[in-house]
Amino acid sequence: MTVRVLSKGEATRERILDIAQDAVLAKGFAGTSLDEIIAEAGITKSGFFYHFRDKNDLAKAMLQRYLDREEVLFSGLFKQADELSEDPLHSFLIFLKLFADLMSDMPNGHPGCIVASYVYQDHLFSQDVRALNAEGLIVWRNRFRDRLDRIAERYPPRADLDIDALADMASAVADGGIILSKCLRDPSLLPRQILQYRAYVKLVFSPA
Amino acid sequence: MTVRVLSKGEATRERILDIAQDAVLAKGFAGTSLDEIIAEAGITKSGFFYHFRDKNDLAKAMLQRYLDREEVLFSGLFKQADELSEDPLHSFLIFLKLFADLMSDMPNGHPGCIVASYVYQDHLFSQDVRALNAEGLIVWRNRFRDRLDRIAERYPPRADLDIDALADMASAVADGGIILSKCLRDPSLLPRQILQYRAYVKLVFSPA
DNA sequence: TGTACATCAGTGAACGCGCGTTCACTGATGTAC
DNA sequence: TGTACATCAGTGAACGCGCGTTCACTGATGTAC
Numbered sequence: 001m002t003v004r005v006l007s008k009g010e011a012t013r014e015r016i017l018d019i020a021q022d023a024v025l026a027k028g029f030a031g032t033s034l035d036e037i038i039a040e041a042g043i044t045k046s047g048f049f050y051h052f053r054d055k056n057d058l059a060k061a062m063l064q065r066y067l068d069r070e071e072v073l074f075s076g077l078f079k080q081a082d083e084l085s086e087d088p089l090h091s092f093l094i095f096l097k098l099f100a101d102l103m104s105d106m107p108n109g110h111p112g113c114i115v116a117s118y119v120y121q122d123h124l125f126s127q128d129v130r131a132l133n134a135e136g137l138i139v140w141r142n143r144f145r146d147r148l149d150r151i152a153e154r155y156p157p158r159a160d161l162d163i164d165a166l167a168d169m170a171s172a173v174a175d176g177g178i179i180l181s182k183c184l185r186d187p188s189l190l191p192r193q194i195l196q197y198r199a200y201v202k203l204v205f206s207p208a
Numbered sequence: 209m210t211v212r213v214l215s216k217g218e219a220t221r222e223r224i225l226d227i228a229q230d231a232v233l234a235k236g237f238a239g240t241s242l243d244e245i246i247a248e249a250g251i252t253k254s255g256f257f258y259h260f261r262d263k264n265d266l267a268k269a270m271l272q273r274y275l276d277r278e279e280v281l282f283s284g285l286f287k288q289a290d291e292l293s294e295d296p297l298h299s300f301l302i303f304l305k306l307f308a309d310l311m312s313d314m315p316n317g318h319p320g321c322i323v324a325s326y327v328y329q330d331h332l333f334s335q336d337v338r339a340l341n342a343e344g345l346i347v348w349r350n351r352f353r354d355r356l357d358r359i360a361e362r363y364p365p366r367a368d369l370d371i372d373a374l375a376d377m378a379s380a381v382a383d384g385g386i387i388l389s390k391c392l393r394d395p396s397l398l399p400r401q402i403l404q405y406r407a408y409v410k411l412v413f414s415p416a
Numbered sequence: 417t418g419t420a421c422a423t424c425a426g427t428g429a430a431c432g433c434g435c436g437t438t439c440a441c442t443g444a445t446g447t448a449c
Numbered sequence: 450t451g452t453a454c455a456t457c458a459g460t461g462a463a464c465g466c467g468c469g470t471t472c473a474c475t476g477a478t479g480t481a482c
Contacts, residue, residue, distance in 0.1 A: 009458055028329035031238030034436065045437085047459050055436065117328045119391045120320060121236035137391050161407075165400040168388055172401050175387050176380025183327045183345050192373040193380050199369075200408040217425055242469065253470085255426050263469065420481090427475075434468080442460075448453090 013051045016041050017062055025112035029059060029124055059118075060129050066114040067136045074143065077102070088150040089205055095147075096198040100191040103177075109187030116175045140171045148201075155205040166204070173197045221259045224249050225270055233320035237267060237329050267326075268337050274322040275344045282351065285310070296358040297413055303355075304406040308399040311385075317395030324383045345379055352378045363413040374412070381405040 006014065019040045023032040034055065038048050052058045081095035103110060118125065118133045125133075145167035152163060177193030180186075214222065227248045231240040242263065246256050260266045289303035311318060323344045330338050353375035360371060385401030388394075 007457085012458080025328065026331040028236040028238050028332065030236050031329055031332050033434075035434075043458095044460055046439090046461075049437075050457085050459055112328060115391065116324075116387050119387050120233065120325045120328055121239055122390075123234040124236065124239050134391050134393075137388065162400055162404065165397075165404050168397060169381070169384075169401060169404050172384025172388055173377070173380055174384070176377075176382070176384035179324050179327050179383050180345065180376055180380055182330075183323065183342050185342075189373075189376060192370055193377060196370065196373050196377050196408075200404075200411070203408070203411045215424090220425080241467075243467075251425095252427055254428075254472090257470075258424085258426055418482105422478105422480080424478075425476095427473105429472090431471075432468100435466085436464105438464075439462090440460105443458095445455105445457075447455080449451105 009051070012041070012043065012047070016043075016048065016051060016058075017065055020058055021062055021066070021114065022111065024062065025114070025117055028117070029121055056126050056129065059125055060132065063114055063118065063129060063132055063136070067132070067139070070136075071139070073102075078143075078147075087154070088147065089155055089201075092147050092151060093198060093202060096194060096201070100194040100198070103191040103194060104188070106187060109181045109185075110178050110190055112182060113175055113178050116178065137171055141167050144168075144170045151205055155207070157204055161204060166201070169197060169200075217259070220249070220251065220255070224251075224256065224259060224266075225273055228266055229270055229274070229322065230319065232270065233322070233325055236325070237332050264334050264337065267333055268340065271322055271326065271337060271340055271344070275340070275347070278344075279347070281310075286351075286355075295362070296355065297363055297409075300355050300359060301406060301410060304402060304409070308402040308406070311402060312396070312399040314395060317389045317393075318386050318398055320390060321383055321386055324386065348379045349375050352376075359413055363415070365412055369412060374409070377405060377408075 016037060020032065020037050023036065034045065034048055038045055041048075052061065077095055077098045078091075080098060081091045084094050085091045115133055115136045118129070122130050122133070141164075145164065148163050148167055152161075157163075173193045173196065174190070177190035180189040180193065224245060228240065228245050231244065242253065242256055246253055249256075260269065285303055285306045286299075288306060289299045292302050293299045323341055326333065326337070326341045330341070333341075349372075353372065356371050356375055360369075365371075381401050381404065382398070385398035388397040388401065
């Protein structure tokens with residue numbers, strides 16, 4: 001594992017993104033002003049514009065970073081799961097357990113999904129940010145769809161199973177679970193939703 | 209069924225709420241200005257403030273109306289389903305089918321859930337709006353929990369079933385499905401998620 | 417039926433503050449010769 | 450090793466526009482006597 005040392009400027013940029021992300025998940029993008037970001041980051045307005053061309057550029061960088069981190073996280077979990085079982089179904093079920101456990105271990109609950117946040121304010125963003133957001137969901141879909149196809153080969157499901165919808169359901173349950181957890185201020189709700197999804201997958205592929 | 213005739217002022221108020229809701233679901237609450245709302249409604253700023261004390265009051269009225277309409281809609285669907293079957297499981301499955309069909313019939317897809325939108329900008333709102341938002345989710349939970357309890361009495365599920373999570377899963381799948389549909393611009397994704405939830409409920413209560 | 421008054425559903429002008437963005441500039445660090 | 454220049458990571462001041470809110474006022478409709 002390589003740990004790149006950040007230069008001074010990169011560290012500031014990352015700090016700006018951290019602060020902006022917290023704020024945006026709490027108040028929305030339009031509700032978050034550059035003034036409050038720079039105040040918390042301890043820099044000036046112009047310092048901000050050294051790192052980002054404009055506010056939309058901040059939005060894009062934030063989303064890109066979120067997607068990249070998710071990619072790293074999920075590849076890691078899938079890899080762990082694959083090491084624990086060769087069977088595609090068992091491996092997938094292990095993955096979902098690891099995912100649920102990880103969400104349980106966040107003391108303040110999941111801070112929120114940037115993709116979901118952006119979807120509810122997409123008219124604020126340029127076309128490329130919207131496209132990037134959609135791409136994030138497509139990546140999830142393909143990742144899960146791929147796993148489910150391999151499971152279906154070995155454990156033939158009933159004919160009417162909508163595998164595409166089952167793949168998308170992972171995103172849906174995660175995003176829905178985050179909303180539940182945030183709204184009701186109960187961090188346990190998200191991991192429990194993931195475990196429901198897991199139970200469904202288990203049932204749907206178990207021989208009748 | 210009683211149809212109240214709206215007075216002139218009430219009609220304007222409803223129109224403001226309609227316009228505001230579309231805008232808020234597209235751009236977020238902070239991203240929606242009173243200026244654009246009044247321009248589209250064809251009134252002046254002061255006209256707006258005759259109907260709402262301030263912007264937060266608009267947020268509250270919008271949420272309250274959304275919750276009330278949802279209540280009417282779901283009571284109706286449950287009633288329809290109950291008329292088609294006395295069995296709690298069958299009735300619930302019919303309800304879910306009706307719900308999915310209704311979502312399918314929206315030509316441009318579901319416009320978005322105010323509750324989910326507010327969750328991702330809750331620091332913008334006063335305490336009472338946040339409480340109302342949480343209450344909306346609690347109402348769903350209780351409604352579904354109640355149905356599921358009655359089903360579980362007649363169709364004993366396995367011991368480890370998390371009925372609370374299964375009840376919440378209806379909201380999660382609906383909110384997650386809306387996000388999928390909106391982000392990927394595919395109205396079919398939401399009803400298909402609801403049908404996945406239906407398939408899970410069916411499986412989980414069918415004797416092993 | 418006429419008149420006085422109250423309420424409804426707004427108008428019009430002004431308010432000050434906060435917003436995102438621009439511009440010319442700068443001190444510290446890195447690189448070439 | 451010294452010097453010239455370039456790049457990095459910002460500063461400080463100003464910009465105009467759009468924002469939510471306030472205030473005094475008004476014409477049309479409804480109600481009481």
